[in-house]
Amino acid sequence: MTQLPGLLDTEAIRKDFPVLDRVVHDGQRLVYLDNAATSQKPRQVLDVLNDYYERSNANVHRGVHVLAEEATALYEGARDKVAAFVNAPSRDEVIFTKNASESLNLVANMLGWADEPYRVDQDTEIVITEMEHHSNIVPWQLLSQRTGAKLKWFGLTEDGRLDLSEIEQIITEKTKVVSFVLVSNILGTVNPVEAIVRRAQDVGALVVIDASQAAPHMTLDVQALQADFVAFTGHKMCGPTGIGVLWGRQELLEDLPPFLGGGEMIETVSMHSSTYAPAPHKFEAGTPPIAQAVGLGAAVDYLTSIGMDNITRHEHALTHYAVGRLLEVPDLRIIGPTTAEERGATISFTLGDIHPHDVGQVLDEQGIAVRVGHHCARPVCLRYGIPATTRASFYLYSTPAEVDALVEGLEHVRNFFG
Amino acid sequence: MTQLPGLLDTEAIRKDFPVLDRVVHDGQRLVYLDNAATSQKPRQVLDVLNDYYERSNANVHRGVHVLAEEATALYEGARDKVAAFVNAPSRDEVIFTKNASESLNLVANMLGWADEPYRVDQDTEIVITEMEHHSNIVPWQLLSQRTGAKLKWFGLTEDGRLDLSEIEQIITEKTKVVSFVLVSNILGTVNPVEAIVRRAQDVGALVVIDASQAAPHMTLDVQALQADFVAFTGHKMCGPTGIGVLWGRQELLEDLPPFLGGGEMIETVSMHSSTYAPAPHKFEAGTPPIAQAVGLGAAVDYLTSIGMDNITRHEHALTHYAVGRLLEVPDLRIIGPTTAEERGATISFTLGDIHPHDVGQVLDEQGIAVRVGHHCARPVCLRYGIPATTRASFYLYSTPAEVDALVEGLEHVRNFFG
Amino acid sequence: MYQDVILDHYKNPHGRGLRDGDAEVHHVNPTCGDEITLRVRLDGDTIEDVSYEGQGCSISQASASVLNELLVGKELAEARRIQETFLELMQSKGKSEPDDAMEEVLEDAIAFAGVSKYPARVKCALLSWMAWKDATAQALGETAGGKTA
């Protein structure tokens, strides 16, 4: 077995993930390399979910019975855990949503309804990048259509990095918000936060960071990032589906208007008017995803017990190995950085003129799960003149043997269609 | 044991719900009478959730690997189940949201952004009722603030029913949308849908029905209701938290604009513009609550296997018994209908001048879980001049013995504070 | 949670009713609708009266009664110490057994220790104490500024 410096004890870790024992297609052991789409869930998270439903399930807040008190303590305890996980100055800055997409839409909508100085309108500009996930493009397109604000973006260099050469022309005095992805879900690129934040701060623009592909894989410190909002999603970081997070700076959360209205987010309601609860509840209308928040708390515990820095190191070693091995495959072209530096463990590629659908399907027949398509980042495909890519993405339980299986699988694909 | 005609075999049913075996406060068997806040979950639903995570977890749509195909089939299969459950003409009319509150906000926002003839603006009126849950008040207040539309409502009669005597003055030619609750979560009242729908149709207004407290307890037939939109929530009907439903008429879903933007809801994206997928995906931005939808599908299967009509009959018998027994308690005043006719299994009351917090707390010490407060329907408390109520709410696993326990518990409360 | 002391105060509240004061405040707990109107009368550094009226649960009612019993006649500095100690007790989440020193300061109010385990009820117990703090600050501001109420 290939041994690389920095790897985690995957033999032990894999025992925590029941699905990794799955056998598909009559006898193929599952090789799950679709972690950028969603991660698998450890036993530790599933147990917490079950415990919640079997022992403490109740609606949260305002209940005086045991179950309601327990459920509330678990739900709010999950908020404490997530706050600590991202080094939030205050637990009240952590808003639970249903996914990262809702988090990003929440920000876009708040800024559309906000009073000055935050209000986005026809005199202002919004800046994003060409490597955003659709969930960080469409909300801003909608906002710009609805308010008349101008949408601008950073383009990409040939090797899959942000082209910041015209940063002064792109982020201007008119810019009210700059929203960008910390780690690209298609290219794997890790973006230079500091340069962008510095320029945004110079012109007084708010900074929104889409950390959906960062939170699962590296230490996330919202204070060090100096962002105003940071969004991420539970299902990619060992948590359940149906739960996302928006972290926002407290003073902004106080000043900005609510988004969805309903139970839980109010202070007092009459038929004529209502006042709103302080953040985070102001932004959590209705019964929240209680079990899912509790499950995310357990996921955060799990990741912390392994150590985020250890996970980063593991994935870096694996990415280094995978890039090297993939580049040995004839006709394989990596779309994105071709080294392991400043990149995450997500590798997109094309294989000659074999269509990614065919690549993915033949890999699947060998038990290897990758994703094919535009990965909700179609502008990147347009930029590089390709219809789609095949994407392999690793996580803390991925092994060099799985990289080898992928490379062998690709050889088989080439022979098959050769 | 009290035997009432129409009761379900609760001895068998209760075995399906692990939490009902819970013992609280050193030895008190849990008597869970907080079902209007959230229901408990049967083993059948928890097993499906576990299976999903342990075998088939993957992101949905567009994947070509086994897990992605399975997850997609499970998720879309849940849509089929929910569509059948509410007798939707088409499965594409079922939108998965995170809860009923999001469903209702979705409608309010669509109507705010819509083109004519649907657009709500300063020349139009919105009609709700005084017995709405905050989740069906605040979205319309926000819409009315943002668009200038006028918000009107039906008041309540002394005995907790809608006062429709001025229906012609309240729903007028200017009314574009009428939104009301099918079963009140505080009064228990079942509202007369037909009279309201008929008037709304006469003036060409859209009808939105909040069925959050109906879907768990009675056969829901969106075609028979003749509504345009129907909202409900998974966690009150044996499903997981984090999942809600909006059913909408297909032609409306085609004509109305999207709400949240992101992955899954698009057809094609470029930096300059995007087009949207057909409904339901147009309204499901981002990774949906996959496991939760699958869990809701299992809940629907479970409820169907028991039979919605049987559940209604069970609850009706129990409500009849409970109303009778509660009215024997001195100083107890039911807020809402005082018979079991046209009412659900949710009973709010006051007990002399003992504050509901105290009632709830002393009941809790005896293991009896009720909810106290304004139940996210503060206008109802204002209407009846009370600060709060104590609310007992029943479900398919509730028993006459639990009603007896409640009544005994209330006697104890009276002695305690007497 | 419902110690006899609490029930006694609830059933036979001390000093209930509104009397003359140097300042009046009205506090509400929006989540449960508890309300209190409270007046403070000072004589120099001494609390001459705390009068109040309100509606709410036994905890909030008893707490106001205990407050009246404990604070009336006390020096301000001493009263503040009691208020702070009570706040500390209520925020303890039922984790620490109150010690002797605390018991000496809080007297009857020590009976509320059990309430601190119930987050939903802590606000009820604190309602009158927060109102008193607020009213006293107002009264002192007015005294300092030489204004009448």
Place this chain on the structure above:
Amino acid sequence: MYQDVILDHYKNPHGRGLRDGDAEVHHVNPTCGDEITLRVRLDGDTIEDVSYEGQGCSISQASASVLNELLVGKELAEARRIQETFLELMQSKGKSEPDDAMEEVLEDAIAFAGVSKYPARVKCALLSWMAWKDATAQALGETAGGKTA
């Protein structure tokens, strides 16, 4: 899923390339970027040529090749029957084994039976067939109206 027949058609496509036609359509599968441009030439009720060009996966490419092989030279009514049978096969979700009658109608196209188990790929297989249907309708409309393409 990848029957030899499919791979053969993929590697050696029949009738690929654009030639003269009575109508041309361009169809796209937005979820995976498959594209096809397809022309139909009719001679009365007989399909004289189906020519096409496109990019896409082996399934969509092979499917276009099979279409060409099966439909060129056929009467329209017969071609429609083939198209409908193919559609039926693709929508069968892999549930039913194709019967002899189906096999007789579909010839090589029966090899796509396995594809019907993969919802994500069914659209690929149908792309050219939908394009053909569309182009034929156009061609007939033009013929009826006596217009030139």
